[in-house]
Amino acid sequence: MTDQEHLERAYRRLLGWYPREFRDENGPEVLAVLMAGAPEGRRRPGLAESADLIRSGLWMRLHPSVPRSARTVRAAVRLMYAGAALSTVNLIIALALIGDINAYHLKWNGHQLTTAQLITWRPLIATVVIVLSLVPIAAWLWMARAVGQGRNWARILSTVLFGLDTLGWAGKNASAGPLLLALLTWLVGAAAVWQLWRPASSAFFKSQDFPDPALAGIPAMPDIGPGDQAAATPHPLVDGISPTIGWQSRPRAKGGPAFIIIRRKRLGWLKAVQTFPATEQGWASAWQSLIEQHPRAAAQVLAALKAREVEAARFRARWRGLVPQ
Amino acid sequence: MILTALADGAQHGYGIIGDVREISGGRVRLRAGTLYMALDRLRADELIAVDREEVVDGRLRRYYRLTPAGTRLLADEAARLQAHAAVALRRLDLAGGMAT
Secondary structure, eight states, rough: OOOOHHHHHHHHHHTTTTTHHHHHHHHHHHHHHHHHHHHHHHOOOOHHHHHHHHHHHHHHHSSSOOTTOOOOHHHHHHHHHHHHHHHHHHHHHHHHHHHHHHHHHHHHSSSOOHHHHHHHHHHHHHOOOOOOHHHHHHHHHHHHHHHTHHHHHHHHHHHHHHHHHHHHGGGGOOOHHHHHHHHHHHHHHHHHHHHHHHHHHHHHHTTTOSSSSSGGGGOOOOOOOOGSSOOSOOOOSSSSSEEEEEEEOOOOTTTHHHHHHEEEOOGGGGEEEEEEEESSHHHHHHHHHHHHHHHHHHHHHHHHHHHHHHHHHHHHHHHHHHOOO | HHHHHEEEEEEEEEHHHHHHHHTTTTTOOOOHHHHHHHHHHHHHHHHHEEEEEEETTTTTEEEEOOOHHHHHHHHHHHHOOOOOOHHHHHHHHHHHHHHO
16 A cells, blocks of 8 residues: 555544535545645654544534524524533532432431441442433433434434423422523423424425435426326336336326336336325425435436436427427 | 635635635644634535535535625624724824834
8 A cells, every 4th residue: 555545544534533414525625635735755644633633523523514594403503502501510510419418318218328328329329310410411412413414303302302301390399409400401492492393494404304415406397298198007207227206197086197106026017106296296205205215216317307308308499390380 | 714715716625725824924724624614614604605616636626705794704804803903003103102
């Protein structure tokens, strides 16, 4: 391996600290800049350079950049960081209260602990308290990150977690201080969940649902020519791929014409595995479904659709030439 | 700094590093990790946008340019710094004048 290959591999490994989305989009370019900036004959990244890459990568992982246009999602992410901060305060208070284990025990179990018992149990209780307090902090940060990356499941999961926290209120009988903190945390959670489900946020999550940036957006709904709708059998708009997207004319009683996802079964038999109404909306859903099932097929279909579009335009041009207007 | 580098027109990542070094008189050497993190953030804040993409030697090069919001921010910031500098210079001049 040459020096250069060696260095490039080391840089690639360092780029692993960055979030995958960033790497997919910018990785080759960052690598090129790193390589161009490296002095001749260098085999290993410098220490400061490595530290810079690791620090930036971790920071981006922890703190995803939400587009300014998605104002509500940004607000939700900020609220979640505030929630994490409040949970940290909670942890500190809990640690301060560990000294009072005896008082707690007296309150709950009605008798004093012996000194020997205290000495045995204190480290265990402290560990449990710390671990239990770290869980909500981790949950806040995790949700903030995933929501910032536009993951719809994170939106649902954070709502569920918030619901669980709300249910937890039923059995609460703490003293005023911790109660106030818990109430504050709950309010922050409520505000975050509210922001997450505002229409503007929903639009953001919808736009982020596409796994492959090259496939972001939905191609124009194809014109269905007379030749395409002759039969009631599944008609692939683009043949030779499985699964692919297609068209099927059905009787009105069965829901009318439809866009379908087609899989090629053995012996070349085409089967419609999913059906969508033949509208713009249906087309968008069908396309999304195809992308989820098989991004690579979707890329091929996209290329074929473009070719089809060109063909259709040529056909239209010729047709216009034949019929004087 | 990065915004200043883009004020002249669209630039790609490596170009920005060189430009920032030049603007700062060699004092600031941006590292690739920091630069791309900043570019990502500025893009999310809609202060810069991708101008175009070019393939050079089989590698993709992305050119960034200022958005109207980025231009405004940079102009405001520059005006603020200029006002500061003007006050500082005036006072120094005044102090110098009194000393003589």
